[in-house]
Amino acid sequence: MYVTGLVVEMSNDQISLVEKLADRTARGKIIWEEHPRKGTFQTPFGEYVVTIEEIELQDEPGLIVIEVTVYNADGIALERFTDTTISSGEKNYYETMTKLYESARRNALGTDKAMKEILMRLDQL
């Protein structure tokens, strides 16, 4: 009973984290950066760092999921979850987390800035 409650609470925190990250990223309040690991992006919050990455599940080759990890200042992973672990029958978070991942990637690589500049220069031609 207690364990079930704890799992629900953890899952709620994880969902809140995803929703808030998605919202703040969309509003340009968060700056994402590249991470040494391929296809991984990170952003710091106080003494913690959040990373987001696309991973292929080892037990289900070909299945790509989005994973969010929270690290402490020593680089130790404190929390790790994917869109599949927080999705339930009521709601699937694959789309939300995929959008978040794409926004983080564009933010980290400066895609939007590059596109705006190219379009501006094209308009000047």
Next chain:
Amino acid sequence: MNVPLNSRRRRRYATQEIEAMDQLTDWAVRNHIGDLASVVGVLKSIVGFAVTIWNVSRSKRAARRAEEAVLEVKRGLNLFNTAVDIAAAMAIMEEIRRLHREGAWPVLPDRYSTLKRHLTTIRKTEISLDDAHRRAILLAIQNLTGMEQEAERAIARDSPMNVPKLNRLVSKDIDRLHEVLIDVRNRIGGRNVQ
């Protein structure tokens, strides 16, 4: 009874002394010398007490000034040590960049660990760093953790690493640490020790 001459003389002198004392007492009573002495005594006590308080306060101020001076020296030393640690960390980063180019993967995990220790020391330093500088150190530690894992994976699988990307990240961290170093050095020079 026949009293000797010397004894009579002594008695007369004693009587004269007593009379003189009585006159002095009368004079003191008439002129309120006793009250005056009490007042002087009280005043003297008050002044003495005030002087004692002032001396204690002066000693306290001196002790506080000495304590502040010690703290100031300690803060200055902390700033100096932090500047040394940052410079050492930047030197190791330069070395890591070179080792990446040379593909010296077996020695790199040790360098990452050494650098991580330096950065952790800087992060835990007692001097106040602003948010941007703390973020810079945090991200550098995070990047090192990522690089360490990637290097271990590359060694185990004998797979190539994306050197340009890794060195781009290291360069970014060097630039950020350089800003932190400038700030710390300015504070040492300007004695703006916090």
